[in-house]
Amino acid sequence: MSTLKRTPLRDFHASHGARLVDFAGWEMPVQYRSILEEHKVVRRAAGLFDVCHMGEVDVRGSGALAFLQKLVTNDVAKLFPGRVLYSPMCLPDGGVVDDLLIYMRGPADYFLCINASNIAKDLAWMTEQARGFDVTVTDRSDDYALLALQGPAAAGILQSLTGAKLGTIRYYHFGEGTVAGIHCLLSRTGYTGEDGFELYHAASEVNRLAEALLEAGRPHGLELAGLGARDSLRLEAGYPLYGHELSATISPLAAGLGWTVKLEKGCDFNGRDALFRQKREGCAEKVVYFRTGDRRIVRADTPVLGSDGATVGRVLSGTLSPILNEAIGSALVSAAASSSPLAVDIRGTRIPFTLTKPPFVPLPEKA
């Protein structure tokens, strides 16, 4: 356990009753009170998440745009200062290195947020890919702390602590401002499907910011929420998690993220040929989302059975939707089988899938 990395909020979590677990090499709060309750609080009011383990990277230089265009599948040229873009970052074969957020601060000044489990791999990959571009790629993960404030009450809580006009920051946009006196990048993004903000700030300020948000939010129903609720919220919203719905062997097209692959963005990029072929010929396997009408959780790696009982795929993610009160999840299945009845066997009981286009629950319109 001594080798686990700790966020600066580790003692804060412990003092709030968190159950701390190893997540991607980090000692992180999986829950405080109850995963199901924390999930419902985020849908109903607001939750505060420590996501300091996420990685941050500066990409700067006159070649930054050209470099990023080669690096990722989405069209970075669409960005303008203050705009955020989600994109997969692919290998030449169309498999995914990571999925990330790209923030444009200025013409030669971008900021990336990457998955905690992939920081070392991503940095090595980006550094190698940066050769020949006038660009510097700098790991800033230790400098930044990141708190996510999510839920219908999030904007109101945050507004009570900042002079920044949050109403002017639309979904997938960001601004800068001070929150409780702490300078933050205010990003109207999140991983829950709810309205909310992700606040990037100096790592040394995170305890002060967390306390201020919690105090201001408590009257509005804000509670601390752990990674357990973060996972069930993202799955209920239908958002992919790297290593589950996206991986070195699951391309963005197989994952149903065609909207993030801009084959015609006007320049070559890593994976373009492979993805072009996949789009033309179809993927051999695809990610589907399912619900079961049963409370038994369908766990990752459970074999998925076709109508004749043969294995046609495997479960990628599974949980109990605290809102629907039934099992939901995602699976990778052969494209040929994906339109016929699918099921799993759980301890001798055959549980049929109802395929569903996520989100599994109604989510608010994003302004």
Next chain:
Amino acid sequence: MSNIPPDLRYAKSHEWLKPSGDGTALVGITDYAQNSLGDITFVQLPKVGTLLKVGDSFGVVESVKAASDIYAPVAGMVQEVNEALNGRPETLNRDPYGTGWMIRLKLAAPADVSALLDAAGYEQSLA
């Protein structure tokens, strides 16, 4: 930390047993067990009439985190199951020693109970 009532008997695998004095006993999981599992989302109970040997799995308790087998602390026949858990599995979290009981066993040999841990012994096994 954990609530371990002094009047119950325990198995190291975190089941409790409460003899009723009529040759039957209630069986459930301990407070330590429910707390380790976290939010309990599903309980699978045996059929009435099932014969159990010591250590036989008689059910499954699922939480968001994992599915765990529950074992018979002593031999016996399942005389009654707590059907209320089907609709309200979270009862196991809230009241593991009361309304969260899982089965009533007709004991094969009431003397078997003395082989189980008492509260102090179970507490020690958690250390």
